[in-house]
Amino acid sequence: MKKNILITISVFFVAWQTAIAAPALYSARQHPRIPFYVGGEVGWAYAHNRNRSLEPLMFTNRSFKRSNVTLGVYIGHEFTRYFGGELGFQYFRGAKLRAAGTNSAGTAFAKNRRIPVNTVQFLGRFKYPLYQQLYALLKVGGAYVHENALNSGNIRISKSKDDFQPIIIAGAEYRFTNSWAFDVLYTHLFGPSKRNRTASYDAVTGAITLYYE
Numbered sequence: 713m714k715k716n717i718l719i720t721i722s723v724f725f726v727a728w729q730t731a732i733a734a735p736a737l738y739s740a741r742q743h744p745r746i747p748f749y750v751g752g753e754v755g756w757a758y759a760h761n762r763n764r765s766l767e768p769l770m771f772t773n774r775s776f777k778r779s780n781v782t783l784g785v786y787i788g789h790e791f792t793r794y795f796g797g798e799l800g801f802q803y804f805r806g807a808k809l810r811a812a813g814t815n816s817a818g819t820a821f822a823k824n825r826r827i828p829v830n831t832v833q834f835l836g837r838f839k840y841p842l843y844q845q846l847y848a849l850l851k852v853g854g855a856y857v858h859e860n861a862l863n864s865g866n867i868r869i870s871k872s873k874d875d876f877q878p879i880i881i882a883g884a885e886y887r888f889t890n891s892w893a894f895d896v897l898y899t900h901l902f903g904p905s906k907r908n909r910t911a912s913y914d915a916v917t918g919a920i921t922l923y924y925e
Contacts, residue, residue, distance in 0.1 A: 746890065746923035750787045753897065755917025757782040757804050760903060780805040782915045788837055798851060800833040802899070804913055829913070831855040831901065833879055845888065851881035855901060877912075878902045885921070895919040 759778040782805065788798035805828055835853035842848055859873040883897035896918055903912025 745790055745793050746925055747790050748788070748925065749790070749921050749923045751785070751895070751919050751921035753782075753784045753786075753802075753895070753917040753919035755782055755897075755915055756780070757899075757913050757915035759804070760912045760914070782913075782917065784917065784919075786833075788835075790837075790839070794839055796837040796839070798833070798835040798837045798853075800831075800835060802831045802833060802855075802915075804829040804831070804915070828860045830858045830860075831879075835879070835881070839885070842884070845886055847885045847887070849881070849883045849885050849895065849897070851879075853879060855879040857901070891923050893921040893923065895921055 757780060759780075782802060784800055784802035786798055786800035788796050790796035833853060833855045835851040838850040838852075840848045840850075855877055857873075857875045857877050859875075879899065879901050881897055881899045883895055885893050885895045887893045897916070899913070899915040899917065901913040901915075
């Protein structure tokens with residue numbers, strides 16, 4: 713976990729220095745800075761390392777439907793035109809077992825069981841103007857990750873897991889009014905290198921953001 717925290721801090725520092733060095737390209741046609749914002753997102757996510765995260769269970773990658781819905785909400789504050797801080801919550805509905813199986817203890821379990829994942833994200837948000845109402849977005853930071861236990865009826869197949877992992881989000885924002893914006897975002901939640909830990913995720917989402925003072 714210490715290594716993941718150091719990676720997160722390093723990426724955050726590089727992005728922060730880039731934001732400080734960015735030239736002031738805002739024109740009169742671009743929207744004024746409104747410090748506070750809230751938003752929500754919905755999209756599709758794909759789980760990686762799922763067979764690693766559930767070891768020592770007897771699974772293969774083909775045992776899972778690894779893509780599913782993801783939902784999120786966030787709140788933030790823009791300290792400057794280029795940099796802000798954000799707190800977010802994202803829910804991954806999780807991979808689903810395609811077929812029945814057996815764990816390492818020989819216990820059989822049913823198919824169609826999901827493994828939901830919840831994350832609390834602590835992010836630095838960097839925004840850069842591209843053209844009039846269009847902006848590039850970059851969010852970097854860390855996420856507390858809670859992977860639910862896998863159960864089959866009253867049978868506990870795997871325990872719940874908790875990790876702190878680096879996360880990066882990139883995308884674009886279109887401000888169609890001073891207060892409202894539409895974002896298209898790509899999220900990568902890093903997974904640990906250790907076996908029997910949480911999986912990593914990629915997600916593509918659409919988001920609506922409300923700016924207010």
